[in-house]
Amino acid sequence: TQLLEQSPQFLSIQEGENLTVYCNSSSVFSSLQWYRQEPGEGPVLLVTVVTGGEVKKLKRLTFQFGDARKDSSLHITAAQPGDTGLYLCAGVGSGGGADGLTFGKGTHLIIQP
Amino acid sequence: DVKVTQSSRYLVKRTGEKVFLECVQDMDHENMFWYRQDPGLGLRLIYFSYDVKMKEKGDIPEGYSVSREKKERFSLILESASTNQTSMYLCASLGTPGGVRAQHFGDGTRLSIL
Numbered sequence: 001t002q003l004l005e006q007s008p009q010f011l012s013i014q015e016g017e018n019l020t021v022y023c024n025s026s027s028v029f030s031s032l033q034w035y036r037q038e039p040g041e042g043p044v045l046l047v048t049v050v051t052g053g054e055v056k057k058l059k060r061l062t063f064q065f066g067d068a069r070k071d072s073s074l075h076i077t078a079a080q081p082g083d084t085g086l087y088l089c090a091g092v093g094s095g096g097g098a099d100g101l102t103f104g105k106g107t108h109l110i111i112q113p
Numbered sequence: 114d115v116k117v118t119q120s121s122r123y124l125v126k127r128t129g130e131k132v133f134l135e136c137v138q139d140m141d142h143e144n145m146f147w148y149r150q151d152p153g154l155g156l157r158l159i160y161f162s163y164d165v166k167m168k169e170k171g172d173i174p175e176g177y178s179v180s181r182e183k184k185e186r187f188s189l190i191l192e193s194a195s196t197n198q199t200s201m202y203l204c205a206s207l208g209t210p211g212g213v214r215a216q217h218f219g220d221g222t223r224l225s226i227l
Binding site: 031033040041042043044045048050088090092101103104105106 | 117122153154155156203205207213214215216217218219220221
């Protein structure tokens with residue numbers, strides 16, 4: 001069974017600060033995805049990283065896939081209250097089948113105004 | 114945009130009742146999923162379906178069953194609801210935009226079993 005560990009589990013910081021959350025595994029994934037879930041809603045896909053070492057930017061969010069395709073990080077610059085939410089990473093397995101996604105338990109992020 | 118619609122946002126039922134949670138997607142996706150989400154446990158896969166009338170057990174299928182009579186609709190059934198099934202239930206369908214798998218989620222059903 002492939003497992004994804006996310007850290008920290010909870011993070012509360014002031015508006016304007018920078019932060020990084022991590023997603024780690026001992027398994028190799030063909031790609032890795034980050035989702036954000038706001039209260040009362042389902043998770044929404046933010047980004048997919050596919051190549052080892054790949055870096056993708058989405059405004060103030062920077063996503064990186066580890067060289068060995070076992071881990072990923074999400075860095076937020078100058079955090080805003082609108083960034084508050086649950087951030088989930090999901091690994092896409094190299095095998096086929098509909099069940100090829102493994103989710104981490106998530107990082108609860110709160111940005112205080 | 115993909116739309117995944119869950120029939121109820123909030124539901125309150127009693128122990129022992131048979132409970133139906135409905136999910137509909139509008140993108141002709143073959144693969145659909147039911148998860149439950151609990152604090153500290155993350156998303157756990159209950160069942161998934163890769164085609165009409167086809168179903169596979171996920172990680173925690175006990176106490177649940179599913180039905181996929183039409184491609185767009187995937188139903189989760191609690192045969193005899195128990196208090197430990199109080200949870201947030203999320204339905205998803207799987208698309209492959211640009212060749213990369215991505216799950217599209219509904220807004221969830223918060224189910225309370227009294």
